[in-house]
Amino acid sequence: MQETNDINESSDLYEHYRFEANDGQVPLRVDKFLMNFIENATRNKIQQAAKAGNILVNDFAVKSNYKVKPKDVVRVVLSYPPHENLLVAEDIPINIVYEDDDVIVVNKEPGMVVHPGHGNYSGTLVNGLIHHIENLPTNSNERPGLVHRIDKDTSGLLVVAKTEYAMAHLSKQFFDKTTERLYYALVWGNVEEDSGTIEGHIGRSLKNRLQMTVFPDGEFGKEAVTHYKVVERFTYVTLVQCKLETGRTHQIRAHFKYIGHTLFNDERYGGDLILKGTTFTKYKQFVENCFKVLPRQALHAKTLGFVHPTTGEFMQFNSDIPKDIEDCLEKWRRYAVNSLEND
Template sequence: MSEYYQAKDTDQSKRIDKLLADIIDDASRSQVQGWLKEDLVLVNEQPVKSNYKIQEGDVITWTIPEPKPLELKAENIDLEIVYEDRDVIVVNKPSGMVVHPSAGHESGTLVNALLYHCDDLSGINGVERPGIVHRIDKDTSGLLMVAKHDRAHESLVTQLKDKTVERKYMAIVHGSISHEYGTIDAPIGRDTKDRQRMAVVEGGRDAVTHFKVLDHFPEFTLVECTLETGRTHQIRVHMRYINHPLAGDPKYGPRKTLDLDGQALHAKTLGFDHPTTGERLTFEIEPPAEFTETIQHLRNRS
């Protein structure tokens, strides 16, 4: 199936391979370059090279080939295990790691690492996403819960649906938020103007994010966001909706304003009821060095 995108003024002079890697979910730059070589990407109905510079108004069309069946391989990748027993694993996913294999990300994912680490993972989400109960974006760091068997998986999914799972994130956003607390209750669905993004749209799925301000800096604010629901890109979309997009966000934010590899978002707190014992488990993890160094840099500037 073909997709298209019309270039905006903010896309002017960007390389075609870089632009498409930013706007196509789960597409890597090298993968886009392969499509360009095969003439699967056209600009104004003409094939172009990877170094083509975008002009405002260019109409870009692409056809993503049918994915080849993935062969999941166990890979000896370092994992930070925060908690593990016979039912669940809680991991601290680093920024830059994709959660499960997909086209363009067949290896190096959290699932590849989990398969090496343990023999059993739940199969409810199919062979490509064993054990995966929920996801966080590639460039978001932090806590994820993983199910080792189907009964544990079903329990954790039910808790997510019942909104009893505690999920708190730290984020650096643009601008100064004038009030200390807030709730964003706005439905999220596909952006009607750009199918590669999510947006607050009429008729979208219910989405609720609570936030509180942790610190103020010149031009930026450090916030804690608590998810009541778990829609795709929810915090990124909601903060953009209130005109405070995440720093470093290539999809929903302004052009790069801080030296970050992706959005400044960290899943710091995760709480759920153990699927077997019913005991309430709560975990907290500090953000990675890049995140804390950015906060310190902003404090020094102020």
């Protein structure tokens, strides 16, 4: 048994990170475990934190050589509050599609982080929202107004609650899976079926903690269901419409990688490599030009529907496919036409 210091967290310490090891966790030193979870962390800093008694496992301070086991709750606590709790209002341009006394619908630009977190303490959508509106309600994660979120490099529609009642009402709709969410994604390969459903629990990868992965037998993760329809085919890539039944982290990205159709230029999941096509230098140059036009994963939250918390009316919003994705699609359209003409 690893030696631990019997020190319970004191009231002047603030939780910065909290991770629960899943059932499949093999014994792993806590410093290595945290390296897998925390972006931009160095092992030296983690070891210093352990030495100072700032790393707790099941509420007891541990040394950096403590071996993490299944179901262990690992926390990093420090003497100052997390940066994300020190929210600062910032005058950031926000593309507001709709607003009333209860809700705001935002069309988020690609590259904008939704809420402050490790490495992104300013310039987020939340920083802009609290400048636009005072006293936004907070959820259990202390994230003002948020009832759902989309990834930094995903563009598209997001609904924000302006009152406590609206937050509870909208949160229940997301929990009950009654909202409508349609995404457009460009994926590698020719998706053979015109439509289909991808199922498989999604959880954090056991090999790379920055990725989510599919556990088809449901031994880890949470249930996830994605329905898709093919919109357009371009020989080596396919444009698909995705309807989310559940809303797991990186759901579309993980599900399509699982079925062999990684999102185009999705760096985290390997889509920034040439996964389908020819070996010709000219083709390689063409794909690299597409990556330059679209320097992010090809994913856009196009349609959002929900019941208005106060009026009870079903509201649906649609957004245009952004210019970077549209420019990339146009390149592939021309490529597909030229390929047919040359056959």
